[in-house]
Amino acid sequence: MDWVLLLLLLLLPPPTTSLHTCHTAGSREAYSYWVTQPKNISAPKGGSISITFSFCYPWEIAKNPNVKISWRREEFHGPFFYIQTPAFTHEDFKDRLSLDWKEGQNFGSLTIRNLREEDRSTYFCRVQLNTKNEGLKQWQSIEGTALTITPGQPTKVQSSVSELSSNTEKQYENVGYTGHNIDLKVNPEDDNIVYASLFLPNSTLPGTAPSHNLHRGSPEETLYSVLKV
Structure with missing residues (x-):
């Protein structure tokens, strides 16, 4: 059973x-x-x-x-x-x-x-x-x-203003020409050169010896060019 x-x-x-x-x-x-x-x-x-x-x-x-x-x-x-x-x-x-x-x-x-x-x-x-x-x-x-x-992963930030200025200055060379009646025949299509002229009436330019041959009252013209290296 x-x-x-x-x-x-x-x-x-x-x-x-x-x-x-x-x-x-x-x-x-x-x-x-x-x-x-x-x-x-x-x-x-x-x-x-x-x-x-x-x-x-x-x-x-x-x-x-x-x-x-x-x-x-x-x-x-x-x-x-x-x-x-x-x-x-x-x-x-x-x-x-x-x-x-x-x-x-x-x-x-x-x-x-x-x-x-x-x-x-x-x-x-x-x-x-x-x-x-x-x-x-x-x-x-x-x-x-x-x-x-x-916050996510930090992104690369741009350099500081001082660093950018320092790096930019290294890429250029300043050249100055001093004299009377400088011929400003420049090529406007040349992107690597920037010109500027400065008139200094009978004054001594910084960094140059005094000149005794300048005509009294005749302004002296200085042409500066910036060449991109």
Whole structure:
């Protein structure tokens, strides 16, 4: 008789359990389903970041659970910026989002690329699925993930004004010509030479010996040219 009962027990189907049943413990004792995300993350401006998530539930899921992942930002009831099905991505995140999750998994990640200052916010993952006996169920992370944007890599700045001035002066040579009635026949199309003339009436030019042959009252003309080396 005992062997008959044992045989009947072996023929009974095993009890159905969820693949991702939550184990209630600690502060989550009152909940049997949740979405877990990191509380805080940070990434540099212009870089990328992946927000990981995992979820669990107590229900027996339908034969076709039709699991859908979506994301909100700003606050718990904030606007959706990503919906897996039907596909939706907010224009602020166009071509910058990718969801790494496969059907049957209870974990994944959302990657945001080319981070901007305005991406600083709190992000909430939301899960939706069909159960076998209790219809459609949906739930999401309570606290979400706070994303902080840090300064990106510093770009090379231009040299200081003094450095630029010093470097520029090294590229030129100053040449001066002193005398009377200097012929200013210069070629205006020559971009490598810049001319300027200066009239000094009967004065001694800096850096030159006094001249005693100048006619009194006749201005002395000095032609300066700047040659680009």
